[in-house]
Amino acid sequence: MLYFAPGKKRGYNSSEIPVQGKAAYAIIKTGQKGKLRRQKRGNLLAEGEGVLAFEKVVLQTRLLDPRADFALAEIPSEIRFDPLTGASGRVAHFLTRDLPAPDLDSWKQFAAGQFCPFCPENVERVTPQFPPEICPEGRLRRGEALAFPNLSPYDRHSALTVVTRAHFPLPHEFSATQLADAFQLSQDYLGRVLAQEPDLHPLVTWNYLPPAGSSQIHPHLQVFATAAPGNAPLAEWRAEEAYRQAHAADFWSALLEEEKKRGERYLGRLGETEWLIAFRPYGVLGDVLALFPEGVLLPHVPRDLFLTLAAGLERLFRFFRDAHLVSFNLALYQSPRRLRLRFIPRLYLHQAIHTSDINHLQMLLAEPIAMVPPEEMAARIRPYFELA
Numbered sequence: 001m002l003y004f005a006p007g008k009k010r011g012y013n014s015s016e017i018p019v020q021g022k023a024a025y026a027i028i029k030t031g032q033k034g035k036l037r038r039q040k041r042g043n044l045l046a047e048g049e050g051v052l053a054f055e056k057v058v059l060q061t062r063l064l065d066p067r068a069d070f071a072l073a074e075i076p077s078e079i080r081f082d083p084l085t086g087a088s089g090r091v092a093h094f095l096t097r098d099l100p101a102p103d104l105d106s107w108k109q110f111a112a113g114q115f116c117p118f119c120p121e122n123v124e125r126v127t128p129q130f131p132p133e134i135c136p137e138g139r140l141r142r143g144e145a146l147a148f149p150n151l152s153p154y155d156r157h158s159a160l161t162v163v164t165r166a167h168f169p170l171p172h173e174f175s176a177t178q179l180a181d182a183f184q185l186s187q188d189y190l191g192r193v194l195a196q197e198p199d200l201h202p203l204v205t206w207n208y209l210p211p212a213g214s215s216q217i218h219p220h221l222q223v224f225a226t227a228a229p230g231n232a233p234l235a236e237w238r239a240e241e242a243y244r245q246a247h248a249a250d251f252w253s254a255l256l257e258e259e260k261k262r263g264e265r266y267l268g269r270l271g272e273t274e275w276l277i278a279f280r281p282y283g284v285l286g287d288v289l290a291l292f293p294e295g296v297l298l299p300h301v302p303r304d305l306f307l308t309l310a311a312g313l314e315r316l317f318r319f320f321r322d323a324h325l326v327s328f329n330l331a332l333y334q335s336p337r338r339l340r341l342r343f344i345p346r347l348y349l350h351q352a353i354h355t356s357d358i359n360h361l362q363m364l365l366a367e368p369i370a371m372v373p374p375e376e377m378a379a380r381i382r383p384y385f386e387l388a
């Protein structure tokens, strides 16, 4: 069964229903919250009218369930379509709400007595220095943060920013100042590079702890200035520009307005930043998005916005502490008018054997899967944003 025809463009402005075959899926639209209008038969849901839609296909798998004496059961799953790019993703294979506590001892054990290139006693001896045309002083510093070239670069301009002197802080132990300093120092580096090559794309990313792909325990950001910022940011950029041309409006402003109206995935506003959960996430536990004000871009983000970003991360990390989470990926990336953060919790699906939360779906099919509904993640995280 095809949900959409190969090669058929979907996305921000698609008014066509992406279904081939015998109209197997119904279209349900919600003009107003809570009011469903069923058309035809089946179950393609397109919630939202006008220029922005949240489309999903709700599926039921029928089986005889061994957990209930082989009684007939229906197991739900969903296919969702990104409201900007139209790319699909799954919501399925649901996780239990109470995740097991991560095995911190194995990482602590590894940390003790192991050589760490980013610990204060080693970092100046074993990490490289920038060439004089980028940074005559060799490395950049701000508070505890220290930036230097990545010895294994991903691009011509590829640096690391060590976040703290401490080797293994848990996320809720980062201070707002440490986080803001690390982002701001990364921006300082990007500013130096972009002053010479203004056409490059700035990127600040972070893999924290092994479930997120980090090879070092010690917290450090990856900082790039590149002509190739990645397929996902470029797809969003192209779709945003197409949206702007079609509607003479900013997609993210329209998304925020709609999400605030619905309230299902919106988390809250902190200073000048807006926080929400993505309708079609990349990560198994959903993605947190933070939108910066339109027109505020790297490498010119003011200090107070980095402090606001840090304040939002502090709230997420309090949720992390309470939910037994410690690992995450994040990226700060931008299109020509909008900087945003995408933050993805990461975990081992099976703690004892270190089962990755990335499998054939993401690696081979480029099809993300969320194992908790984004609306449920929003409901769990929102209280942390409502606290003063």
Ligand SMILES: [Zn+2]
Residues within 6 Å of the ligand: 116, 117, 118, 119, 120, 166, 167, 168, 218
């Ligand atoms: Zn260390």
